[in-house]
Amino acid sequence: MAGACNGVSAREAGEALRQGWLEGNPGAQVDLATGSDGSLGLLDAVESVHGGVREVATVASATGPVVPALILLAGGTAYLQAHDALGHRSDASIESLTHGSSAGVGQLIAAARDAGARTVVIGAAPAATLDAGWGAIASLAGGVPEPFDALASAPLTAELVRAARAALAGLSLVVTTSDLVPAKGLKGPASALRHQFGPETSQMLEQRLAPVVGALDAVGAPRQDLLAGAAPALSSLLGSGSSGGLGLGMLALGGSIAPGSAWVGNEIGLEQRAHHADLVVVCSEQLDPVEASSGMTAVAASAAREAGVAVLALAPSVLLERRGLAAAGISSAARLGPGLDGLVAGAVRAARGWAW
Numbered sequence: 001m002a003g004a005c006n007g008v009s010a011r012e013a014g015e016a017l018r019q020g021w022l023e024g025n026p027g028a029q030v031d032l033a034t035g036s037d038g039s040l041g042l043l044d045a046v047e048s049v050h051g052g053v054r055e056v057a058t059v060a061s062a063t064g065p066v067v068p069a070l071i072l073l074a075g076g077t078a079y080l081q082a083h084d085a086l087g088h089r090s091d092a093s094i095e096s097l098t099h100g101s102s103a104g105v106g107q108l109i110a111a112a113r114d115a116g117a118r119t120v121v122i123g124a125a126p127a128a129t130l131d132a133g134w135g136a137i138a139s140l141a142g143g144v145p146e147p148f149d150a151l152a153s154a155p156l157t158a159e160l161v162r163a164a165r166a167a168l169a170g171l172s173l174v175v176t177t178s179d180l181v182p183a184k185g186l187k188g189p190a191s192a193l194r195h196q197f198g199p200e201t202s203q204m205l206e207q208r209l210a211p212v213v214g215a216l217d218a219v220g221a222p223r224q225d226l227l228a229g230a231a232p233a234l235s236s237l238l239g240s241g242s243s244g245g246l247g248l249g250m251l252a253l254g255g256s257i258a259p260g261s262a263w264v265g266n267e268i269g270l271e272q273r274a275h276h277a278d279l280v281v282v283c284s285e286q287l288d289p290v291e292a293s294s295g296m297t298a299v300a301a302s303a304a305r306e307a308g309v310a311v312l313a314l315a316p317s318v319l320l321e322r323r324g325l326a327a328a329g330i331s332s333a334a335r336l337g338p339g340l341d342g343l344v345a346g347a348v349r350a351a352r353g354w355a356w
Contacts (some may be wrong), residue, residue: 001268005314008340016344019347020346023348037178038177038264052072055111062087062101078117080122081122082123085107086200089192089244091128093128100131100137101135101146102243102249105135105195107139107168107274109168115172117188119172122246123245124175125177129148130189130209131150131212135147137157138182154211165253173250174257178294179247180238183247189242209245273308274306277307280307282297288317288320289319297313312331
């Protein structure tokens with residue numbers, strides 16, 4: 001299984017690994033699975049097993065100007081990637097974090113609904129915005145995209161959530177993400193910015209967003225089990241902080257959060273495919289404790305363990321020692337050189353070492 005690696009897409013990385021593996025072991029049979037952490041590369045992973053039709057929608061970007069964004073339609077489900085509209089956290093600015101809006105995601109969801117989708121799956125990566133999904137909610141409620149203003153927005157939240165829920169009646173929302181953090185607090189999206197902008201700015205952003213987060217918590221989820229007692233605040237749920245809090249807004253609309261790598265692994269049938277393999281090879285950008293415990297590598301290792309086969313992990317950066325690999329269920333790991341050539345060469349070496 002290949003994810004985005006060495007600066008190329010999962011699809012390109014997978015083809016490079018296939019090429020190298022067959023060069024190193026021409027007699028091998030390679031079942032190539034396109035992976036994703038459920039955030040970036042989601043469409044490629046789903047399309048590799050379900051096919052579908054890609055459509056382009058023009059939506060508002062985080063800071064206003066329109067941008068093209070992709071929707072994959074397959075079997076009554078629409079798949080989209082929030083970063084097409086919101087950008088990535090690494091590109092964030094003070095302007096995008098204080099006034100950037102998730103309205104473009106709302107426009108994407110509406111376009112998917114209008115195309116006949118009954119379920120919308122949203123890949124949510126760390127975003128350049130921090131509006132708790134308020135812009136997406138306002139857009140779905142019929143609002144015109146405009147710069148986000150937390151203090152002015154909070155009093156309107158309950159009314160807009162009701163209108164957005166009505167607009168999405170009969171539609172299921174699923175957020176897949178590797179960004180499994182709450183919407184506030186020390187592990188929230190504002191706190192994650194402290195290394196990028198400093199602790200004072202991070203705290204300012206947290207306080208600025210608090211009225212909207214509080215308003216969404218007050219609204220709560222649309223369906224609650226009265227026999228289960230008091231439900232936890234939506235903002236405390238893991239994944240509510242994904243994509244600058246977009247996860248929180250989607251929860252308020254009745255959506256659900258799914259750990260991205262595990263969701264994609266299930267979608268591409270990884271467990272079943274592992275049972276037909278002699279070796280599971282997984283390629284990721286970095287093999288570290290997080291990847292080994294909750295990323296694509298963890299999902300591949302779990303599938304291989306169930307099938308009783310070995311796991312080889314490939315990555316440009318390997319930060320686990322032998323004991324860490326063993327604890328994660330990884331049989332062996334190898335570093336890859338840079339670029340596509342590094343992927344091919346690494347696969348050639350690995351295929352020769354694992355030939356039998």
